[in-house]
Amino acid sequence: MATEPPVERPNRAGGRDPLLEVGGLQTQFPVERGTVEAVATADLSIEPGEIVGLVGESGSGKSVLAQSLMGMVEAPGEVVGGVVALRDSDLVREFAAAFPDAVTDVSEEDLALVRADEPAITSDAEAAATLAGPGEFVFVESRDADGDPEAGFVDVRRAPEAALQRLRGGRISMVFQDPMNSMNPTLTVGEQIAETVRLHQDVGESVSLPAELKRKIVGAAKNGEAWRRAIEMLEAVEIPEAEARADDFPHEFSGGMRQRAMIAMALSCEPDLLIADEPTTALDVTIQAQILDELTALKDAFDTSILLITHDLAVVAETCDRVNVMYAGEIVERAPADELFANPQHPYTQGLIASTPRVSNPDDEIEPIQGNVPDLIDVPYACHFAPRCPESERECFEREPDFREVGESHEAACLRRGPPGDRL
Amino acid sequence: MWRYIAKRVAHAVFVMWLVATTVFFGLRFVPGGPVRAMLGQEATPEAVAALRAELGLDRPLPVQYIDWMTDLVVLDLGRSITSSTKVSALIAEAAPKTLSIAFIGVMLGLAIAIPAGVLGATRRNELADYAATLAAFVGISMPAFFVGILLAIVFGVWLGWLPVLGYVPISEGVVPWLEHLLLPSIAVGLPYAAGVTRMMRSSLIETLDEGYMRTALAKGVSSRTQLYKHAMQNALIPVVTIAGIQLALVLGGSVTVEIVFGIQGLGRLLVNSILERNYPVTQVTILLISGVFVFMNLLVDIVYTAIDPRIRYGGEAA
Numbered sequence: 001m002a003t004e005p006p007v008e009r010p011n012r013a014g015g016r017d018p019l020l021e022v023g024g025l026q027t028q029f030p031v032e033r034g035t036v037e038a039v040a041t042a043d044l045s046i047e048p049g050e051i052v053g054l055v056g057e058s059g060s061g062k063s064v065l066a067q068s069l070m071g072m073v074e075a076p077g078e079v080v081g082g083v084v085a086l087r088d089s090d091l092v093r094e095f096a097a098a099f100p101d102a103v104t105d106v107s108e109e110d111l112a113l114v115r116a117d118e119p120a121i122t123s124d125a126e127a128a129a130t131l132a133g134p135g136e137f138v139f140v141e142s143r144d145a146d147g148d149p150e151a152g153f154v155d156v157r158r159a160p161e162a163a164l165q166r167l168r169g170g171r172i173s174m175v176f177q178d179p180m181n182s183m184n185p186t187l188t189v190g191e192q193i194a195e196t197v198r199l200h201q202d203v204g205e206s207v208s209l210p211a212e213l214k215r216k217i218v219g220a221a222k223n224g225e226a227w228r229r230a231i232e233m234l235e236a237v238e239i240p241e242a243e244a245r246a247d248d249f250p251h252e253f254s255g256g257m258r259q260r261a262m263i264a265m266a267l268s269c270e271p272d273l274l275i276a277d278e279p280t281t282a283l284d285v286t287i288q289a290q291i292l293d294e295l296t297a298l299k300d301a302f303d304t305s306i307l308l309i310t311h312d313l314a315v316v317a318e319t320c321d322r323v324n325v326m327y328a329g330e331i332v333e334r335a336p337a338d339e340l341f342a343n344p345q346h347p348y349t350q351g352l353i354a355s356t357p358r359v360s361n362p363d364d365e366i367e368p369i370q371g372n373v374p375d376l377i378d379v380p381y382a383c384h385f386a387p388r389c390p391e392s393e394r395e396c397f398e399r400e401p402d403f404r405e406v407g408e409s410h411e412a413a414c415l416r417r418g419p420p421g422d423r424l
Numbered sequence: 425m426w427r428y429i430a431k432r433v434a435h436a437v438f439v440m441w442l443v444a445t446t447v448f449f450g451l452r453f454v455p456g457g458p459v460r461a462m463l464g465q466e467a468t469p470e471a472v473a474a475l476r477a478e479l480g481l482d483r484p485l486p487v488q489y490i491d492w493m494t495d496l497v498v499l500d501l502g503r504s505i506t507s508s509t510k511v512s513a514l515i516a517e518a519a520p521k522t523l524s525i526a527f528i529g530v531m532l533g534l535a536i537a538i539p540a541g542v543l544g545a546t547r548r549n550e551l552a553d554y555a556a557t558l559a560a561f562v563g564i565s566m567p568a569f570f571v572g573i574l575l576a577i578v579f580g581v582w583l584g585w586l587p588v589l590g591y592v593p594i595s596e597g598v599v600p601w602l603e604h605l606l607l608p609s610i611a612v613g614l615p616y617a618a619g620v621t622r623m624m625r626s627s628l629i630e631t632l633d634e635g636y637m638r639t640a641l642a643k644g645v646s647s648r649t650q651l652y653k654h655a656m657q658n659a660l661i662p663v664v665t666i667a668g669i670q671l672a673l674v675l676g677g678s679v680t681v682e683i684v685f686g687i688q689g690l691g692r693l694l695v696n697s698i699l700e701r702n703y704p705v706t707q708v709t710i711l712l713i714s715g716v717f718v719f720m721n722l723l724v725d726i727v728y729t730a731i732d733p734r735i736r737y738g739g740e741a742a
Contacts, residue, residue: 072641165645165646166644167644168641168642169642169645170644174642181636183636185733186732192639195643195645196643209646209648212649212653249734
């Protein structure tokens with residue numbers, strides 16, 4: 001297939017392809033009473049340079065979704081289906097060289113055939129993934145005149161551990177909720193950042209275990225490229241006296257500083273995507289605002305997209321370009337942030353916004369959503385929100401809700417929304 | 425850090441004084457005395473009084489106490505009541521044997537316990553873990569002298585691989601020295617290893633669950649580097665504590681085990697001196713054993729500063 005002429009793909013020309021395309025992602029945890037569907041078929045896309053929000057209550061599966069994107073779901077959990085396509089031509093070239101057996105070429109014709117067979121599949125990545133042979137996870141969509149990959153994606157979901165280690169921290173990195181607990185108390189802040197640099201960038205410092213242990217005992221080389229880069233990163237996140245503070249241990253940093261250092265660590269290799277899992281939840285409100293501002297500024301400086309996971313609608317409204325609302329393992333609504341808050345459509349989103357107190361109108365009645373998030377063991381009804389939904393009808397429990405257009409780039413997975421003819 | 429160490433040293437000195445005082449008065453409250461033990465029940469009151477005066481036991485207790493304390497400070501350990509040998513000579517004869525057993529026991533114990541604990545934690549609920557856990561459970565349930573008897577029967581009597589009696593000084597060759605000490609050392613080392621293994625396993629399991637281990641994974645650190653660079657140092661902190669406290673088990677074990685193996689060490693010296701109410705010998709022997717324990721735990725406290733930066737920089741409250 002490598003000999004085929006490059007297919008003209010008009011939708012790719014302007015680089016408008018999503019950076020990350022998640023299709024049909026399914027993550028399950030086997031438990032004694034059955035199977036917890038922590039993520040039941042999630043679709044998500046992030047374009048280059050975007051901040052995309054993922055909002056939901058605790059237990060809605062947003063953190064598990066984030067872990068699934070990095071192939072780090074904790075055992076016994078397992079990603080059982082779907083595709084996590086990371087589109088980056090440098091990465092495709094790098095992986096095509098490093099994992100030659102894992103490369104598969106997919107042409108526009110192949111994809112058309114798949115789409116004709118399975119009309120449910122809408123995204124290119126999902127269609128391509130159905131063509132993957134065992135062990136194949138590097139998808140080449142077009143090649144240049146020399147036969148080198150030009151466009152394509154890497155399916156993180158299918159990537160083996162060796163490939164995941166390169167992706168994690170290098171191409172996709174993560175900032176966690178609790179800055180107090182996310183840094184190793186026995187390593188200096190500088191070393192923890194320098195380590196990431198050493199792992200993913202060619203700075204000529206070995207990352208073999210003996211080299212790391214030697215570094216642990218005698219300390220990291222302060223004149224090395226990795227250490228210099230760590231200091232630069234601390235400066236970038238506005239840690240004062242970065243050079244001196246790099247030698248500090250995490251317990252000498254305040255909570256806000258630790259979260260800044262975590263962000264420095266996550267951005268140190270200029271990843272394509274930064275996943276921020278409740279990055280400000282554990283911080284004071286004033287620090288929250290600073291960190292969010294910094295994230296937004298750094299996103300542009302480091303040319304990174306951000307997936308911001310939060311339960312805090314205010315954070316979303318403040319920061320995000322687009323928002324996905326997640327409920328009980330499923331994404332139920334997605335829209336540009338302004339549109340979502342001006343015109344929430346899914347009954348769950350409406351309930352979520354109505355139950356959030358507003359500083360501007362403190363006397364407003366807060367209306368909580370009735371009931372609780374179901375435990376996700378073998379959920380028996382089609383729409384997971386149906387039992388709590390004020391508008392639900394019998395059919396909501398029986399028929400899977402599909403996504404319907406409810407506004408400008410605005411979709412909601414609810415049978416009672418969408419064009420009048422389709423509405424329940 | 426130096427303030428922390430100074431504090432630990434002061435603490436150790438205080439503990440030693442407390443032990444010395446307790447031993448001194450404790451011994452004198454035990455019924456009977458050296459004079460009765462030496463002269464027997466039939467002795468005339470005159471003979472008893474004469475000997476008491478000779479040994480200085482007729483003086484008031486506080487005077488004897490202050491005497492002993494001042495002697496201790498200048499490292500004059502006194503003479504045995506029964507044989508008038510210098511106590512320091514008796515100790516010099518006995519201590520190397522017991523301390524060798526304890527030392528080799530600890531080394532063997534740690535050499536078994538650390539890898540076994542790591543194996544148990546990293547292969548949780550696999551065969552190796554069950555085997556290590558079971559072995560640790562059996563080990564922790566058996567006193568050292570009992571392990572010693574079993575070892576002597578199996579390796580000494582049945583298999584005939586190693587001697588079961590006596591001691592050869594290291595000056596007569598390392599190999600015979602080690603041959604005589606191996607079984608008693610294993611006997612004290614196994615119960616010690618059992619406790620340390622359990623701590624190593626549970627501490628490492630807890631560490632592997634920490635947020636910073638998830639961070640290491642998210643950074644793309646390989647699983648081996650995660651274990652040895654990111655987890656081990658943190659996991660060892662509580663293990664070092666237990667390894668220090670459990671030394672009491674080793675020292676206590678050595679004292680009984682050497683009797684099983686017919687080695688004339690501190691254990692034999694202690695038992696005999698207590699039966700004879702040989703105050704100076706008993707006092708010094710107990711003081712030496714607790715001194716070793718206190719000193720080892722002082723070392724543990726200092727090792728802490730190397731492995732836990734929160735102590736190194738912040739004082740122990742951090």
